[in-house]
Amino acid sequence: MHIIKLNAIDSTNSYLRELSTSGDPEDYTVVVAREQTRGRGQMGTLWTSEPGKNLTCSVYKKIDCVRKEEIFFLSMAVSLAVLQTLKRFGIPQLKIKWPNDILSAHHKICGVLIESVIKGDRLNAAIVGIGLNVNQTGFGGLSSAGSLKSITGVHYNLDELLNRIISELKHYEGMIVGREFELLKKEYEQNLFRKDKPSTFSDNASGSVFMGFIKGISETGKLLIELEDRMMRECDLKEVKLMY
Incomplete structure (x- = not known):
């Protein structure tokens, strides 16, 4: 070093x-x-x-x-x-x-x-x-x-x-x-913060707020969010912000 x-x-x-x-x-x-x-x-x-x-x-x-x-x-x-x-x-x-x-x-x-x-x-x-x-x-x-x-x-x-x-x-x-x-x-x-806990997210494109559960990450590091309808959304850093 x-x-x-x-x-x-x-x-x-x-x-x-x-x-x-x-x-x-x-x-x-x-x-x-x-x-x-x-x-x-x-x-x-x-x-x-x-x-x-x-x-x-x-x-x-x-x-x-x-x-x-x-x-x-x-x-x-x-x-x-x-x-x-x-x-x-x-x-x-x-x-x-x-x-x-x-x-x-x-x-x-x-x-x-x-x-x-x-x-x-x-x-x-x-x-x-x-x-x-x-x-x-x-x-x-x-x-x-x-x-x-x-x-x-x-x-x-x-x-x-x-x-x-x-x-x-x-x-x-x-x-x-x-x-x-x-x-x-x-x-x-x-060790992922709020994994499997109900969380609030902001959609950076539309400004809308939605609920979901962090389930993990994809192989390329995108966040996997399970939505209320059980659908899985894959997001990168530019798309969403975790509001808590």
């Missing part, structure tokens, strides 16, 4: 993207920033945090053993690596909110953004961005946000958390290399 520590950067994912464009970073090159000024989340949202209080990092992961349509298995692996790390640190009521947010109870404590690196027409690597709220306790009135410290009252060492996440990620990488996709998917679904 090669670690690059920066005081401030616009985005650790963007930094690694530039490195991969100009060369070939070694596997598990990790960029960690004390301050990230334009951290990015899903759907182009901005992710902000107080300098020095949270884990803001990106990992360059060579992943040429899967096809482009199988990239969601890496997303599962990253989500589970973070979740298992937090379990080891005693964080309670952990769940994965599809596709890869980590919740403690109803508080979002971690977001993940994965970007593919394509060389030619093949998937060559992925840039895994992780934003984990650790020692920050104020979130500007965002009641849905939380951190490890706000939940437990404990102050955490960022390097210790990072090392454990990388160790767990290497464990789940072994499942990907061994193509143990069904086992990976099963563990992911077992």
